[in-house]
Amino acid sequence: MNSAVSVAVSQDDREEPRRTAPVRAWLWLLAGLVLTMILVGGATRLTDSGLSITEWKPVTGALLPMSEEAWQREFDLYRQIPQYELVNKGMTLDEFKSIYLWEWGHRQLGRFIGLAFFLPLIYFAWRGQVRGRLFFTIVAIGAAGGLQATVGWIMVASGLKPGMTAVAPVKLMLHMLIACGIFSALVWVATGLGRFTAENAPARIRATASLLIVVTMVQIALGAIVAGLDAGLSYNTWPLMDGRLVPSAQTLFPITPWAENFVESIALVQFNHRLGAYVLLLLAVLHAVDAMRSMPGSATAHRAGLLAALVLVQAAIGITTLLLVVPLEAALLHQGVAVLLLGACVHHRRRLRAPAPLAAPARA
Incomplete structure (x- = not known):
């Protein structure tokens, strides 16, 4: 009897690393994507590009303007905000495109991270490789990602108010801290799954x-x-x-x-x-x-x-x-x-x- 139990435990010990290795690799990949997102966000801030897209369209906003008329419409919206009037008045359409692409890339990377999170999670849960407390922990990290997207738009909206030429520093800090919290949680869980x-x-x-x-x-x-x-x-x-x-x-x-x-x-x-x-x-x-x-x-x-x-x-x-x-x-x-x-x-x-x-x- 004891021998049978020992064999079963030994088998479980050998199977566990095999079961969690793909999950661990996925979590490290997500951590790398979040780090990239933070860097792109930093470049967006440093190039004063964060207010170039004045609308939040989670689905249709994934597409770049497809014509000169569409670009001109986005530029016209930007010219209505204080940052244009107080900082960038006289900017050309081509100059606007350069800052627009930074912000669009930042948002697009966020959409990609969302897919890179939820699709593998569904697969691993279906296979039984993510279950129990690990499943709920990872879901909580995903919920934090949703909160981060919402705070990101609130941050951008703060910079569109009259007299504002940039996002509110406190909201920028909160946005950064949530991103770092997500990154830290991914590293913590991924490290814990290692041998x-x-x-x-x-x-x-x-x-x-x-x-x-x-x-x-x-x-x-x-x-x-x-x-x-x-x-x-x-x-x-x-x-x-x-x-x-x-x-x-x-x-x-x-x-x-x-x-x-x-x-x-x-x-x-x-x-x-x-x-x-x-x-x-x-x-x-x-x-x-x-x-x-x-x-x-x-x-x-x-x-x-x-x-x-x-x-x-x-x-x-x-x-x-x-x-x-x-x-x-x-x-x-x-x-x-x-x-x-x-x-x-x-x-x-x-x-x-x-x-x-x-x-x-x-x-x-």
Whole structure:
């Protein structure tokens, strides 16, 4: 009897990786598509293309204008919004087409990700490869994708209001955070389906690994507000800002009421992003040193060291982007590495587990 059970368990152990391997590959592919979507969205923002399509047509909007008359209609709609009047007045139709294609590509990629999510999910569920808690977890990620599309349109609509020439920075931040949350969830689930030996890590290591995820997300949020305000185009020196390590209160808090400075003051928004970078780098280095001392030679220590190195590289990219006054290529590299860093933090934390409790001594 025991022999039969052992054979059955052994068979299940061999079948499980085969059953989940395609699902894991699909989830990693989705994570890659979400990363691409974030980069295309960043390019759309940096080229001021996000308001070029003034209508939300989830189905018919998948088609490009097919004639000069159709292009002219889209251009006429764009010329009715404040961004054209206040920023791009006199733009030619050909110039309009270049920004329109960025936004159209961003939306088209979103549609493609939706198909790449739901069609394989239906197939894997039908085959029994995705079931139970895994199925509901993945469905929840899909629901977050639907929320993201809705927030994206609300964000665009905020930039179409009278007097607005760009999307609201807070809505841009929310849009970015949801995208990063979806990316993180995909990495978490995909990592969990992999065949690896989870390392027994002390509570302190697990706590700082979790904190790295939180601080990275906060730093990405601060970066989104910087992008929303074009704050990187000002104070293009480092380590000094406005000639000082810490700018004056008048520079940081010029707006009344006081609280609005945290999302509207260019100086304060950029300064907070700088502080966030210092905190993240310090935390990553301390985590790496702690892991190397507590678990020398382990995979945990190796990954923690790589994370610290990646944060340092990201900081260097950020400083370079600032000093060069935010060229498109450097800004996209900075954004892409930020998301990769977040994924690396999530992967690192997923690989850790609490040490098994000591067994109670047997009673005589």
